[in-house]
Amino acid sequence: MRRTTGHCSLSDTPVVSSVAAGRLPRGAIEAGPFRLRPLRPDDAAVIHRLVNDWSVVRMLSRLPFPYPRSLTDDWIASTIAEHDRGDAWHLAVTRQDGDGETVLGCIGLRIDAPQKTATLGYWIGRPYWGTGAASTAAERVTRWALANLPIARITASAAQDNAASIAVLRKIGFREVGAGRQPFLARGGEHPVTLFEATHADMPGLATRNPSEDAAPDPSPAAAVPARRSVLVAAAALLDRDNRVLLARRPEGKPMAGLWEFPGGKIEQDETPEDALIRELREELGIEVSPACLAPFTFASHDYGTFHLLMPLFLCRRWKHTPTAREGQTLRWVHAAELADYPMPAADLPFIPLLRDLL
Numbered sequence: 001m002r003r004t005t006g007h008c009s010l011s012d013t014p015v016v017s018s019v020a021a022g023r024l025p026r027g028a029i030e031a032g033p034f035r036l037r038p039l040r041p042d043d044a045a046v047i048h049r050l051v052n053d054w055s056v057v058r059m060l061s062r063l064p065f066p067y068p069r070s071l072t073d074d075w076i077a078s079t080i081a082e083h084d085r086g087d088a089w090h091l092a093v094t095r096q097d098g099d100g101e102t103v104l105g106c107i108g109l110r111i112d113a114p115q116k117t118a119t120l121g122y123w124i125g126r127p128y129w130g131t132g133a134a135s136t137a138a139e140r141v142t143r144w145a146l147a148n149l150p151i152a153r154i155t156a157s158a159a160q161d162n163a164a165s166i167a168v169l170r171k172i173g174f175r176e177v178g179a180g181r182q183p184f185l186a187r188g189g190e191h192p193v194t195l196f197e198a199t200h201a202d203m204p205g206l207a208t209r210n211p212s213e214d215a216a217p218d219p220s221p222a223a224a225v226p227a228r229r230s231v232l233v234a235a236a237a238l239l240d241r242d243n244r245v246l247l248a249r250r251p252e253g254k255p256m257a258g259l260w261e262f263p264g265g266k267i268e269q270d271e272t273p274e275d276a277l278i279r280e281l282r283e284e285l286g287i288e289v290s291p292a293c294l295a296p297f298t299f300a301s302h303d304y305g306t307f308h309l310l311m312p313l314f315l316c317r318r319w320k321h322t323p324t325a326r327e328g329q330t331l332r333w334v335h336a337a338e339l340a341d342y343p344m345p346a347a348d349l350p351f352i353p354l355l356r357d358l359l
């Protein structure tokens with residue numbers, strides 16, 4: 001079964017190694033009127049009743065509908081094993097009602113320790129929508145994890161028609177960083193999703209446990225300068241003889257890791273955009289480009305919340321040497337018609353129809 005379910009879903013990225021034993025708490029954490037506690041086998045009946053609901057399951061990535069009860073038992077058992085290994089942390093979202101406890105939904109974090117990243121997922125049963133449970137639980141877990149686990153960022157995704165979850169993520173401080181497509185089993189096929197991330201810099205007043213030791217230095221403009229400012233980046237759509245475009249997948253450890261972008265990078269002081277791009281293409285891909293081969297095409301002006309990106313995009317059909325990934329990125333030549341299949345930073349999305357028209 002899918003690792004967790006929710007308005008957001010946990011990614012299937014394999015966890016290479018575990019968070020050091022004991023880092024994930026065994027007990028409950030309090031979240032205002034709600035209590036987040038480890039799942040137990042005897043939660044299966046109520047969890048199954050809440051999640052086996054079309055309006056919940058349609059927003060979850062890998063759950064079938066109808067959702068068999070036996071999968072709930074298997075899933076709860078797997079969450080306990082994952083917690084023990086330090087790979088993931090799944091909690092029931094509960095509320096004390098009179099003498100009894102009511103289970104409202106689930107929240108979970110999948111941890112990729114080597115990449116210092118965790119992925120957040122959650123869902124709340126329909127009877128409890130509008131109670132504030134999703135935002136309270138998601139904010140509590142996000143803040144706790146950034147402050148206490150050796151991670152530098154938390155990612156999350158939500159189906160683009162899931163306005164409630166998108167509102168929750170924005171409200172608690174996640175930044176929208178891109179868009180992509182994910183399979184939604186219950187609905188059949190892939191659907192567009194909005195991608196989010198949060199770092200320490202996005203959570204005002206967050207106390208970090210030991211950032212100098214554990215958190216990877218965040219090279220993002222957001223980390224470097226607290227106030228919003230414009231960041232200048234130059235990028236290239238390199239086109240091959242078949243009119244395919246070269247995309248580079250941002251390597252782990254960088255902000256927006258995993259998203260597919262156009263090669264390029266920040267414009268240093270005293271550099272022209274062309275100078276910067278020629279330098280970046282040499283550093284990142286080992287190719288030599290002459291200024292005459294860079295044709296201005298369009299630009300992105302995008303507000304990422306913590307910084308504003310201004311990025312000219314040049315077209316380039318001629319260069320020397322074969323593009324080679326020199327900085328841990330993954331490269332792929334992509335036909336214009338397929339660009340929308342690649343999750344991209346939000347700033348790049350307006351480029352897609354323009355490139356489709358051109359190519």
Ligand SMILES: Nc1nc2c([nH]c(=O)n2[C@H]2C[C@H](O)[C@@H](COP(=O)(O)OP(=O)(O)OP(=O)(O)O)O2)c(=O)[nH]1
Nearest residue numbers: 219233235261262263264265266309345346347348
């Ligand atoms: N290169 C590139 N950057 C993009 C694209 N879309 C987009 O939002 N960005 C953002 C991501 C980053 O916030 C910023 C580029 O910064 P970067 O970190 O890749 O720049 P850099 O290569 O100079 O890296 P660094 O030395 O600061 O680590 O622009 C794109 O298509 N290409």
